[in-house]
Amino acid sequence: MTNPLLSICIPTRNRAAFLYRTLRSITQTSVFQNGNEVEIVVSDNASTDATPEIAKVFTDKYGDKIIYSRNEQDIADKNFEKSLRLARGIFRKLANDTLCFADDGVKTVLTVVKENAEKRPVLFFTDKDQKTDCFCHSLNEFVKEASFLTTWIGAFGVWDDDLEKIAGFSTHADKQLAQTEIVLQMVADKKEAIVVNRHFGQNQKIWDKPGYIVEKIFGQYYLDILNGYVDCGMLSKSAFRAEKKWVLQKHILDFYFSKNLKYERTGLFKNLKKHYAFCPYFYTSALTACINGFLKDLENRVKIKRRGVEGNFRKQWQKRNKLSSVIPVKVEYPNAVCVEDGASGELFVENCNPAENALIIGKNVTIGKDVRFVFNGGRKSIIVPDNTEIKNGTTVFSNEVF
Numbered sequence: 001m002t003n004p005l006l007s008i009c010i011p012t013r014n015r016a017a018f019l020y021r022t023l024r025s026i027t028q029t030s031v032f033q034n035g036n037e038v039e040i041v042v043s044d045n046a047s048t049d050a051t052p053e054i055a056k057v058f059t060d061k062y063g064d065k066i067i068y069s070r071n072e073q074d075i076a077d078k079n080f081e082k083s084l085r086l087a088r089g090i091f092r093k094l095a096n097d098t099l100c101f102a103d104d105g106v107k108t109v110l111t112v113v114k115e116n117a118e119k120r121p122v123l124f125f126t127d128k129d130q131k132t133d134c135f136c137h138s139l140n141e142f143v144k145e146a147s148f149l150t151t152w153i154g155a156f157g158v159w160d161d162d163l164e165k166i167a168g169f170s171t172h173a174d175k176q177l178a179q180t181e182i183v184l185q186m187v188a189d190k191k192e193a194i195v196v197n198r199h200f201g202q203n204q205k206i207w208d209k210p211g212y213i214v215e216k217i218f219g220q221y222y223l224d225i226l227n228g229y230v231d232c233g234m235l236s237k238s239a240f241r242a243e244k245k246w247v248l249q250k251h252i253l254d255f256y257f258s259k260n261l262k263y264e265r266t267g268l269f270k271n272l273k274k275h276y277a278f279c280p281y282f283y284t285s286a287l288t289a290c291i292n293g294f295l296k297d298l299e300n301r302v303k304i305k306r307r308g309v310e311g312n313f314r315k316q317w318q319k320r321n322k323l324s325s326v327i328p329v330k331v332e333y334p335n336a337v338c339v340e341d342g343a344s345g346e347l348f349v350e351n352c353n354p355a356e357n358a359l360i361i362g363k364n365v366t367i368g369k370d371v372r373f374v375f376n377g378g379r380k381s382i383i384v385p386d387n388t389e390i391k392n393g394t395t396v397f398s399n400e401v402f
Contacts, residue, residue, distance in 0.1 A: 003160075004039040005117070006110050007089030011079040011153075012097035013045035016054045016358035016381065017338040018204050023058050023066075024340075025100040025201070031107045036065070038106060041092075043083035044070040049336070050358035050381035057383065077173035080153060084163060090117065093125070093157035094179060098204040105200035112196050120159045122186045122193035127154070129199035136193040139184065139229060140239040145195045148247045150180045151222060154201070162186060175221040176212075184225065188234045205320050207334050213264050214255040218247055219272040227275075244275060249285050257293030259300070326361065333357075340386070343367070351375040357398070360384065368392035 008026060012019050023040065032038045040058075044051050047070075055068040069086050071079065084092045091113045095101075102108075112123060124142075126149055136142040149155050156179040158166075172181045187193045223244055229235035256268055268286065269277075276282040304312045317328050323341035331337055331347055333354040338361065339347070345367025349359060357375045361367070363386040370393050373382055378399030384390070385402050 002036065004089045005037045005091060006106075006113050007039050007041055007084075007087030007092040008095050008106070008109075009041040009043070009083035009087050009092055010095050010097050011043045011045060011077075011083045012047065012051060013074065013079070014047045014049045014051065014355060015097045015335075016047070016050040017336055017360065018098045018206070019051060020054050020057075020338050020358070020360050021100055021204060021340075022095070022097055023054070025102075026106055027058060027062060027066075029101070029103070029106045031110055032065070037110060039065050039067065039087065039089055041067045041083050041087045042069070043079050043086060044068065045076070045079040046071045046074045049354070049356050050379075053379060053381045054358060054360075077176055077178050078170045080173070080178050081169040084158065084169075087160075090160050091123070091157055092160065092163065094153040095201075096154050096203060098206060099154050099201050100204060101201040102199060108198050108200045112194075112198070116194065119192075120162070122183065122190055123157050123196060124150075124183060124193060125155050125157065125196045125198070125200060127200055127202075128197040130197035133197055134195040136187065136195060137191055139188045139191075139235050142187045142193050142195070143184075143226070143235060143239055143243055146183075147243060148218060148222060148251055150183055151177055151218070153179055154203070156183055158182070158186070172221070172225065176217055177221055177225060180222065181225050184229060188229065207316075207320075213266055213271070215252055215268055215271040216266060218252050219276070220274060222247065223275045245279075245281060248272075248276065248282065249289075253285055253289035257289045259293065259297040324361075326367065337361070340365070345369075345371065345390070347373075349373045349375075356380050358382075362386040362388065366390065368394065372396065374398065 010022065026032055026040055042055050052070065059066050059068050067086055080094060093109060109125065116123060124146055134145045136145060166182060169182055170178050172178050226235060226240055226243060230237055230240045256265065307315060314328060321339045324339045324343040326339050326343050327346050329346045329348045331349050333352050336352050336354045336357050337359045340361060340363040342364040343361050346369065347367065348371065350372055352375050358381045359373055360381065360383040362384050365384050366389045368391050371390050372395045374395060375398045382396055382398050388402065
């Protein structure tokens with residue numbers, strides 16, 4: 001078999017329902033189905049949920065066009081490198097397990113790869129949906145254009161021969177910035193990069209995300225990495241100062257003072273004093289962000305009170321399931337549920353454990369009244385095929401197969 005041109009590499013852990021949507025979005029495209037130019041790599045980081053069952057659905061259907069590998073132990077962000085090295089493609093692109101590709105998203109990425117396969121510059125995908133790409137010939141130009149999007153794994157890609165030359169890919173994995181250091185290193189070495197400002201996908205919204213200390217990762221670790229390039233003369237001090245101010249005002253403070261974003265907070269000044277203690281704009285920007293955050297929180301509290309707890313839950317549900325008319329009657333762990341386009345009816349889920357189970361409702365599924373989806377051992381997933389009609393009063397158990 002000839003090596004594919006593009007490998008979409010997905011490191012994942014305990015997000016079976018999200019992974020299903022992501023894999024669907026790729027495998028339903030014509031460029032994947034009608035040729036061998038694209039492969040998918042799923043590196044399962046010791047998931048305890050239905051991830052292996054979900055992966056099997058796709059490997060059974062598409063064979064060796066999908067590589068599935070499972071780690072016996074959780075290796076955290078080192079799984080990024082693992083997924084890339086499992087791949088066979090000429091260009092290997094990381095993708096979040098929550099990233100759904102747009103209808104032409106895979107084709108867009110593949111087209112860019114084909115256009116640059118001979119010269120092989122660094123390719124960086126921002127998903128900004130702008131009219132023009134940006135050609136960068138120095139690290140200063142790249143940092144100005146890409147900014148802190150270098151921390152997003154969905155933007156990262158690497159040519160096969162470049163990956164072979166990289167030692168210590170996971171050096172900064174413990175700081176959750178493994179690929180950030182690598183893309184900066186490649187740009188510094190090659191001095192030729194294209195920031196691809198074309199839309200290719202959209203992240204699914206997660207209900208509750210585990211601890212992610214934004215102020216430490218961006219206000220310390222990210223800036224420490226950039227500062228290392230300043231020290232060796234590859235990044236100018238002015239470019240570093242501009243990025244330091246930009247990431248504070250456009251990312252760190254917005255996250256820190258937003259009550260709607262659930263992540264671990266360990267102290268703003270404690271984490272930012274190394275790089276910002278003597279910057280006057282830090283204090284004025286923090287005060288402004290604090291006031292804005294308070295006002296937004298107040299506004300949201302009023303909306304929640306007006307809608308009620310149930311009404312607010314349904315509002316958030318609709319944001320995440322825009323193309324279906326399913327009504328959640330009892331869905332305690334929505335992260336474990338995937339509802340495809342065109343589905344309708346009431347959703348009632350029992351005994352669902354988000355660390356183990358996944359409920360997949362396919363496209364154009366009609367759910368009757370008083371239908372129950374019950375997890376009772378056996379399989380960890382319930383998958384309702386497309387165009388299925390479930391009659392009133394039906395109980396669907398996880399040990400049954402449609």
